[in-house]
Amino acid sequence: MGNSAFRLVLILVLITVSACDKKASISAVATAPTEVRGPAINFVDTQEAKPLVIDEKLFDTPAAKEFLATGKNIYINNADAIAKGKKIFGLYSCTQCHGPEAKGQTGPGLVGPTFRYPKDATNKGMFETIWHGTNGGMGAKGIGLMDLTDPKNGITPDEVLKVQAWVRSMGTGLTGNE
Numbered sequence: 485m486g487n488s489a490f491r492l493v494l495i496l497v498l499i500t501v502s503a504c505d506k507k508a509s510i511s512a513v514a515t516a517p518t519e520v521r522g523p524a525i526n527f528v529d530t531q532e533a534k535p536l537v538i539d540e541k542l543f544d545t546p547a548a549k550e551f552l553a554t555g556k557n558i559y560i561n562n563a564d565a566i567a568k569g570k571k572i573f574g575l576y577s578c579t580q581c582h583g584p585e586a587k588g589q590t591g592p593g594l595v596g597p598t599f600r601y602p603k604d605a606t607n608k609g610m611f612e613t614i615w616h617g618t619n620g621g622m623g624a625k626g627i628g629l630m631d632l633t634d635p636k637n638g639i640t641p642d643e644v645l646k647v648q649a650w651v652r653s654m655g656t657g658l659t660g661n662e
């Protein structure tokens with residue numbers, strides 16, 4: 485290969501590489517908005533109001549992502565979510581302590597308008613109580629010995645939001661998104 489032919493090949497290779505680079509950076513920009521998303525709300529536990537870190541990856545549905553960003557539960561008043569929430573409430577044995585109508589049994593009623601933990605009038609507050617448990621008789625995720633570090637253990641954020649939709653629907657008009 486002559487010297488000038490070699491240069492031509494080199495230039496062509498460089499052009500191709502830089503074109504690929506551009507393509508890669510364009511697609512990185514295009515996907516950025518869904519990836520760059522930080523939690524806008526800060527969870528705290530119900531026991532001591534200490535920061536409660538919940539793995540962002542567990543918020544894996546549109547409703548859960550919306551909740552993480554705004555603290556609002558978009559399943560409230562959604563008939564499908566309410567029906568699923570009722571089932572989930574039974575599945576995780578919430579029923580055993582809070583009753584089949586969530587109006588209380590061994591555990592307190594959950595439908596309001598007043599709550600043992602006043603912050604449970606908001607969906608963010610009730611979420612924190614369900615996720616991390618309380619001082620007085622309810623463990624994390626409603627179960628005594630739940631290992632919170634295992635994300636596959638027990639109720640998921642999306643399921644908590646559906647349970648809330650059902651619980652709120654049993655009450656007297658409080659949505660928790662007020």
Ligand code: HEC
Nearest residue numbers: 576577578581591599600601604618619620621622625626
């Ligand atoms: C072993 C019994 C038991 C189970 C199972 C249980 N809870 Fe509870 N729950 C309690 C008790 C007792 C309290 C009151 C705790 C306190 O006073 O600190 C409570 C409190 C709560 C509160 C706060 C109520 C308020 O007035 O502020 C919510 C919300 C709640 N539970 C939701 C749930 C959900 C959802 C589930 C299922 C995932 C569940 N619980 C499972 C016993 C239970």
